[in-house]
Amino acid sequence: MDVTDTWYVVLAAALFTIGAVGLLVRRNPLVMFMCVELMLNAVNLTFVSFAHAYHDLSGQISVFFVLVVAAAEVVVGLAIVVSVLRRRPGATPHDIAILKG
Amino acid sequence: MELAVFIVSGVILLAGALGVVLLANPVHCALSLVATLFAVAVLFIVQDAQFLAAVQVIVYAGAIVVLFLFVIMLMGIDEAENLDIEPLGGQRPAAHVARVLGLGLTLVVLLAAGSTVTGAANPATAIQSDTPNITQLGRLLFSDYVFAFEATAILLTISVVGAVVLGRPPSRMDDVAPLDAGAEPVEVKA
Numbered sequence: 001m002d003v004t005d006t007w008y009v010v011l012a013a014a015l016f017t018i019g020a021v022g023l024l025v026r027r028n029p030l031v032m033f034m035c036v037e038l039m040l041n042a043v044n045l046t047f048v049s050f051a052h053a054y055h056d057l058s059g060q061i062s063v064f065f066v067l068v069v070a071a072a073e074v075v076v077g078l079a080i081v082v083s084v085l086r087r088r089p090g091a092t093p094h095d096i097a098i099l100k101g
Numbered sequence: 102m103e104l105a106v107f108i109v110s111g112v113i114l115l116a117g118a119l120g121v122v123l124l125a126n127p128v129h130c131a132l133s134l135v136a137t138l139f140a141v142a143v144l145f146i147v148q149d150a151q152f153l154a155a156v157q158v159i160v161y162a163g164a165i166v167v168l169f170l171f172v173i174m175l176m177g178i179d180e181a182e183n184l185d186i187e188p189l190g191g192q193r194p195a196a197h198v199a200r201v202l203g204l205g206l207t208l209v210v211l212l213a214a215g216s217t218v219t220g221a222a223n224p225a226t227a228i229q230s231d232t233p234n235i236t237q238l239g240r241l242l243f244s245d246y247v248f249a250f251e252a253t254a255i256l257l258t259i260s261v262v263g264a265v266v267l268g269r270p271p272s273r274m275d276d277v278a279p280l281d282a283g284a285e286p287v288e289v290k291a
Contacts, residue, residue: 003103008144009210011111015118015137017203022122024196030173034121034134037165041141044153052148054222057237060150061226061246064238067153067160068253072260074165078172079267085176086270 008049016042027092029081033074040070106147114140131169138162149228152235 019038026032044063051059084091088098113136120133138161145154226241242250 003107006210007107008148010207011114011144013203013207013210014115017200017206018115018118018122020199020203021196022118024192024199025122028127030127030169031121031130034130034169037134037161038118038121038137041138041161044157045141045144048145048148048150048153051150051228055228056222057226057228057241058223060153060234060238061241063150063153064156064242065246065249065253067156068257071160071165072256074168075260075264076267078168079264082172082176083267089176 005049005053008052009046012042012045012049015039015045027094029084029091029093030078032093033077033081037070037074040066103147106143110140110143110147113137114144127173128170131166131173134169135162135166138166149234152238 016039019035019042022035022038023032026035044066047059047063047066049059051057051063084096088095117133117136117138117140121130121137124130124133138157142154142157142162145151145157226245229237
């Protein structure tokens, strides 16, 4: 049985769904970030699959940029989480509603 | 051979992803995330993206997950969370909708598998089998995509500056009293 590119795309769709459901279900801001990483990885997997299918390197270049943006996003996001948790220990994303004053 | 690699790494990938969502302890979630990221790296190698697989392991598993673990340990929020409490009203139904949509997405992919894909590969960025993957990526990155590459350099600089600014210890001027459970938000002291 041959592994076609469809298999990889289906696997990526499953990974993306798990990440999306986790983002909605979890309350811990760090775990929500991890779920965002899962979704980004699912997209990376589809990019590489299509690069493989088309013999086109543009997909891999896109993955490179997604990686860089993900790293930047994690750095800033974790800094925000740290500065919120430092003032309000045990804060959940729901508590950010305090910001509306 | 490719089938065996796909099945093994696919099972690890999905198990790790489910672990991130279902495990109560954030440290366990981070370690499950490492399993998922390694499985994705293996699938990258299978699909001839060797450089990206290496970057995936170094940047994601080596840097991002370590950053997560640092923050978990630093803030002392490594206690288990009760997963039965609904975070916000309507989020669980939204999660069910997302699940159904994801299943629909998978079905669409499966149904479309028989038909031919549209679109054509760009000959300028075609993968040449005689040149190493990293050489081709480097050439493309510093020719066609050099503007995007410079933009990401600026983005990374800005994010580092932002993290330093956000991560500073709070100065005494804007010191805010900790919020009691269930109490109204405390006013900022003059």
